[in-house]
Amino acid sequence: SQTIHQWPATLVQPVGSPLSLECTVEGTSNPNLYWYRQAAGRGLQLLFYSVGIGQISSEVPQNLSASRPQDRQFILSSKKLLLSDSGFYLCAWSVSLEQYFGPGTRLTVT
Amino acid sequence: GQQLNQSPQSMFIQEGEDVSMNCTSSSIFNTWLWYKQDPGEGPVLLIALYKAGELTSNGRLTAQFGITRKDSFLNISASIPSDVGIYFCAGSYSNTGNQFYFGTGTSLTVIP
Numbered sequence: 001s002q003t004i005h006q007w008p009a010t011l012v013q014p015v016g017s018p019l020s021l022e023c024t025v026e027g028t029s030n031p032n033l034y035w036y037r038q039a040a041g042r043g044l045q046l047l048f049y050s051v052g053i054g055q056i057s058s059e060v061p062q063n064l065s066a067s068r069p070q071d072r073q074f075i076l077s078s079k080k081l082l083l084s085d086s087g088f089y090l091c092a093w094s095v096s097l098e099q100y101f102g103p104g105t106r107l108t109v110t
Numbered sequence: 111g112q113q114l115n116q117s118p119q120s121m122f123i124q125e126g127e128d129v130s131m132n133c134t135s136s137s138i139f140n141t142w143l144w145y146k147q148d149p150g151e152g153p154v155l156l157i158a159l160y161k162a163g164e165l166t167s168n169g170r171l172t173a174q175f176g177i178t179r180k181d182s183f184l185n186i187s188a189s190i191p192s193d194v195g196i197y198f199c200a201g202s203y204s205n206t207g208n209q210f211y212f213g214t215g216t217s218l219t220v221i222p
Contacts, residue, residue: 101152
């Protein structure tokens with residue numbers, strides 16, 4: 001069966017520091033991968049999605065970037081965090097018409 | 111990206127009551143999905159719908175793909191305290207599942 005992992009689960013970072021969140025999927029090949037941000041427990045905002053290695057589509061211009069170095073690995077990064085980057089970050093995958101989410105990373109920028 | 115209209119925004123119900131919520135879009139979708147999210151966790155897929163008019167059940171949950179393909183409905187029968195959470199609808203145009211568009215969520219509180 002397929003599983004999706006995200007780490008870390010929680011993160012507290014100062015403004016201006018870099019960020020790296022990692023997501024990996026097991027038990028499937030060539031999935032579509034997604035990064036979402038959720039503020040205040042509502043409203044999923046799509047940040048990036050990828051249909052293959054090295055292929056990244058950005059939905060919202062901002063100081064975040066994403067990379068897909070391997071088929072089942074998706075990384076969300078920032079060079080310098082802003083206060084507004086705080087939120088709950090969710091990774092998701094799909095291989096058909098269904099989408100499945102990871103457990104999320106709670107990021108607090110102080 | 112497109113935002114789906116989901117209603118109601120929140121519901122407070124007594125344990126044992128039935129619940130109904132719906133989601134509407136200005137565009138036609140090929141797939142409708144319903145999720146439940148518990149606090150601090152990722153959304154969990156409850157039901158997937160692929161065809162206009164389709165009615166699918168998962169235990170006490172029943173969802174329907176609207177005939178117009180622009181709406182979907184979720185019903186929960188005989189609610190219990192563990193039904194508490196936020197319910198999201200999501201739709202996709204794509205036949206390959208590339209992009210999904212989400213509703214704003216319905217927050218459900220069940221009073222024992």
